[in-house]
Every structure is written in structure tokens, then in C-alpha cells.
Amino acid sequence: MSMSTADEISTLLTANFGTDPVAIRPDVPLRQLRLDSLALEELRLLIEDRLDVDLDDVELTSRDTVGRLVDAVHRKAAA
Secondary structure (H helix, E strand, O other): OOOOHHHHHHHHHHHHHOOOHHHOOOOOEHHHHOOOHHHHHHHHHHHHHHHOOOOOOOOOOOOOEHHHHHHHHHHHHHO
């Protein structure tokens, strides 16, 4: 069974950024997970690679929430 987009992103955050899995909730802003613009760019590349999606035109800042990131990636993956 394939992992959901949220699970995949959660796994990437935990594995690559040492994020506490308990802290990863849809309503949490990415900056609260200590993701700055550089980390977000790295995360974008990891997601693109892992999920085979193109996120070039997805605008994301550290003020966005985990849920918004998941939604954006999910829409791209489904496109």
C-alpha cells in the first residue's frame, strides 16, 4: 500500500531535518518546524525527487502550514 502524500512529507521532514513527527500537524506553520527558506528549497527538491512531481510554480514560504504544503503537493501529484 502506498504512503499518503502527508506521510511521505512527514517521513522526509523526520529523516532529513530531524523534525519531531509529533510536531508535524496540518495546522502548524513550517517556520514552527524550524524550516527557513533554504530548508524549504531543500524540502521541495526532496519531495520532487521522492514523489516525482514538479513544484516549480508552487509558492511556499515558512509562514505556510504543513497542510498547505501537503495540499499543494497532492494537487501536483494528481495532475
